[in-house]
Amino acid sequence: MDRFGVYFHIPYCLQRCLYCDFATYEQSQILPAEDYTSLVLREMEQRKSFFTPRPLQTLYFGGGTPSLLDPDHILQMIQGLEKLGFSHGPDTEITIEINPATLNKRKMETYLKAGINRFSVGAQTFDNTQLKKVNREHSAQQTEDTLSFLKSYQVNYSFDLLFALPGQSLDGLKRDLEFVFKYDPPHVSPYCLTVPRENPLSAGRPSEDHQVEMFDVITQSLTSHGYTQYEISNFAKPGFESRHNKLYWEDQEWWGLGLSSHSYSKATPYGIRFWNPRSIHDYEKQIHQGLDLSSPLELPVSQFENLERHQAMTDYCHTSLRQLEGLSLSSAIQKFNSALALKIQNRCQKMVAKGLLEKTSYGFALTSEGIVLSNQVFLELTFLEEDLL
């Protein structure tokens, strides 16, 4: 069955972390949140014909720091969608990203009334020295308080950890993992820090071999505590996988609203991706222009990509292999055709020979070595137009 989700980008932060490349602003450097909310509601109106109204399987407030906003703004966005016929119910997964020390009782109760049922906390590390170094605004104790607060409401929550930080040792990482086991969240996302060479945080980081060792420790300790690695950087207790992220990896449509948000529609034969500008100035300008568009194909050419066959095949291979369940050849035949699925199969076989993929009963999946070297796999499974001639 086709599924559908909506993503709202909330670009407000208390301060900018040194490693962050998301389109976000320190809150005094951007328009007031009520004005941003109005822009998002106008965007919704302007683009409502891009997607047929339907019940939502997932809704996601990401950022930025959605938990910085007055929760009534979050509520207004949910109500805006509802008015257009994008309804939600108890089965809709509604996630909000929460930064430590930004949550309180009033916010929490408004979230719960609004139907929010999943909370994703940016813990990153429980080492106060590291938190300061990367310019995080909270202490480890404040993260613990936020996690205890969420636990007291018995809600579904996840937390993000960053590893391979400058100067971080294996013992430091193991201390962070102890907090996972202390709070026992149903879902954890450990991300290896990624920064460009010119970023000050690129100095003094663990070597690549050490990063691989760190990832091994993470995988082994999380799996021994009942978590399943269902995607390269995502681990969940059974039944607690992020349904929203799965939309992205399983070729489903989604609508992204707000600054820098990306969307994917299947209105064209191989799908169309479209996106909003990254600068708040350009985003405001776009909304104020008030273009009455009926299809993403009418957007400025720099804001959409109507996928061709080879691009859709590349996306399909990359997103399905990110999931540990892997790629299904019968779905590849269904989406493309037998001849094209055979091209995918032949490239996957090459990766099997290198030990990076393994054959499953319905297709291929990453091996543990393939998880670490997934970039190599993705490179091999990148198709050019001429590859399909």
Ligand SMILES: C[S@@+](CC[C@H](N)C(=O)[O-])C[C@H]1O[C@@H](n2cnc3c(N)ncnc32)[C@H](O)[C@@H]1O
């Ligand atoms: C949308 S971001 C921000 C969430 C939230 N504002 C926070 O910082 O706690 C979601 C996650 O991406 C991860 N992330 C952000 N920048 C990263 C980077 N440069 N390398 C690896 N992971 C990163 C962090 O773990 C973060 O929690």
Ligand code: SF4
């Ligand atoms: S709080 Fe999150 S979104 Fe904001 S700057 Fe830091 S990492 Fe980026």
